[in-house]
Amino acid sequence: MTRALQGSLLDLGDEAGPRELGATVRRTHLAHGAWIDLRPGWIAGADDLYERLAEIVPWRAESRRMYERVVDVPRLLGFYDEGAPLPDPVLVQARDALNAHYEPELGEPFRTAGLCLYRDGHDSVAWHGDTIGRGRTEDTMVAIISVGSPRPLLLRPRGGGHTLRYDLGHGDLIVMGGSCQRTWEHAVPKSARATGPRISIQFRPRGVR
Numbered sequence: 001m002t003r004a005l006q007g008s009l010l011d012l013g014d015e016a017g018p019r020e021l022g023a024t025v026r027r028t029h030l031a032h033g034a035w036i037d038l039r040p041g042w043i044a045g046a047d048d049l050y051e052r053l054a055e056i057v058p059w060r061a062e063s064r065r066m067y068e069r070v071v072d073v074p075r076l077l078g079f080y081d082e083g084a085p086l087p088d089p090v091l092v093q094a095r096d097a098l099n100a101h102y103e104p105e106l107g108e109p110f111r112t113a114g115l116c117l118y119r120d121g122h123d124s125v126a127w128h129g130d131t132i133g134r135g136r137t138e139d140t141m142v143a144i145i146s147v148g149s150p151r152p153l154l155l156r157p158r159g160g161g162h163t164l165r166y167d168l169g170h171g172d173l174i175v176m177g178g179s180c181q182r183t184w185e186h187a188v189p190k191s192a193r194a195t196g197p198r199i200s201i202q203f204r205p206r207g208v209r
């Protein structure tokens with residue numbers, strides 16, 4: 001009796017979706033006006049969320065012209081523009097919770113969601129900042145949720161310096177803020193090790209890409 005009740009209470013406390021943010025978020029100030037926030041294990045039920053997203057997102061393979069050659073982008077992509085319905089209710093809850101926490105500081109809401117699926121260690125993203133839009137010139141924030149198997153997200157200052165490494169998966173949250181997109185770069189390197197699949201969900205404000 002008691003045991004069954006305890007079990008169900010624990011289940012209730014661990015309902016799928018975002019857990020608390022608030023004081024559980026740890027901020028690290030980096031050089032040049034950049035910072036990152038970390039909240040490990042933010043999403044309860046992250047493995048189920050991985051499975052649902054892998055299934056229902058219309059994943060696109062892209063290719064890009066590199067000088068004379070056309071090369072495959074080494075990951076699968078999804079994109080939900082402002083106003084487009086997100087593919088899972090947990091992502092709606094997560095975006096709402098991020099906005100409740102960050103909008104006072106950011107001054108605007110997160111509006112778009114980009115998704116990347118790294119199928120295995122061959123998939124990766126090369127060193128870059130999210131500078132296609134306003135991140136090139138303005139401070140902003142990019143919030144990334146990781147589900148599935150952890151992969152390292154590396155960060156290094158532009159122009160050289162020590163590389164930071166965060167292993168992100170299973171519902172972890174990282175937020176890159178301040179000048180991070182223009183003064184630092186980030187990457188998910190290829191791995192020669194056996195690596196399970198990871199999906200990242202990146203929430204960005206309008207005009208940041």
Ligand SMILES: O=C(O)CCC(=O)C(=O)O
Nearest residue numbers: 116125130144153188200
């Ligand atoms: O998958 C990640 O965590 C990073 C993705 C990324 O940097 C991007 O899509 O701009």
Ligand SMILES: [Fe+2]
Nearest residue numbers: 128129130186
């Ligand atoms: Fe990026």
